Amino acid sequence: MKDTLMVYYSLNGNSAFAAEELMKHIDMDVERLKVRNEPKTRGFGKFLKGGAAALRGSDPGLWPVVADPQDYYEIVIAFPVWAGTYPPAIGAFLKQKPFRGKSVYLIGCSASGNAEGAFGKLTDALQGNTVLGTLSLKNPLKNKEEAAEEIRVFAARRH
Numbered sequence: 001m002k003d004t005l006m007v008y009y010s011l012n013g014n015s016a017f018a019a020e021e022l023m024k025h026i027d028m029d030v031e032r033l034k035v036r037n038e039p040k041t042r043g044f045g046k047f048l049k050g051g052a053a054a055l056r057g058s059d060p061g062l063w064p065v066v067a068d069p070q071d072y073y074e075i076v077i078a079f080p081v082w083a084g085t086y087p088p089a090i091g092a093f094l095k096q097k098p099f100r101g102k103s104v105y106l107i108g109c110s111a112s113g114n115a116e117g118a119f120g121k122l123t124d125a126l127q128g129n130t131v132l133g134t135l136s137l138k139n140p141l142k143n144k145e146e147a148a149e150e151i152r153v154f155a156a157r158r159h
């Protein structure tokens with residue numbers, strides 16, 4: 001059994017930034033989720049399309065995930081909040097590579113700084129696992145230093 005797997009999805013780079021910062025503090029395997037169907041439109045259309053897809057839990061066309069979460073004690077999931085929930089890429093990951101009995105940590109990036117609803121919904125979807133910690137980040141790319149510090153503290157406290 002290996003220690004930690006981090007899986008993350010990022011459309012605009014904020015969750016990718018969070019993931020890369022966490023990698024500075026925790027030695028872990030990392031997989032970035034890639035999907036075929038992303039909201040391509042700019043501006044408000046992106047929010048409408050992506051938000052509707054998140055609410056429907058529609059299939060984003062997730063590329064095959066290489067890592068098997070069952071091989072790890074601990075799973076970290078980092079993602080952007082879409083329409084108050086987790087994006088389709090994360091839902092598709094849970095379907096493609098189901099796992100149980102793991103310690104799970106969640107990192108949610110949002111424009112509002114409020115990821116609680118998304119954490120609640122994802123915790124429901126992670127039934128059979130134990131969510132031990134969450135970190136909510138407000139658009140970390142807009143305030144990299146503060147976000148990096150929050151991530152450092154989160155990494156230090158995670159056990």
Ligand SMILES: Cc1cc2nc3c(=O)[nH]c(=O)nc-3n(C[C@H](O)[C@H](O)[C@H](O)COP(=O)(O)O)c2cc1C
Nearest residue numbers: 010011012013014015050080082083084110111112
């Ligand atoms: C489709 C879509 C829906 C979003 N819905 C929300 C939301 O409900 N609440 C919120 O605070 N931010 C929302 N946002 C903003 C993102 O969560 C935020 O910008 C996040 O940092 C983006 O992460 P990323 O760069 O890793 O994609 C939404 C963004 C997109 C593209």
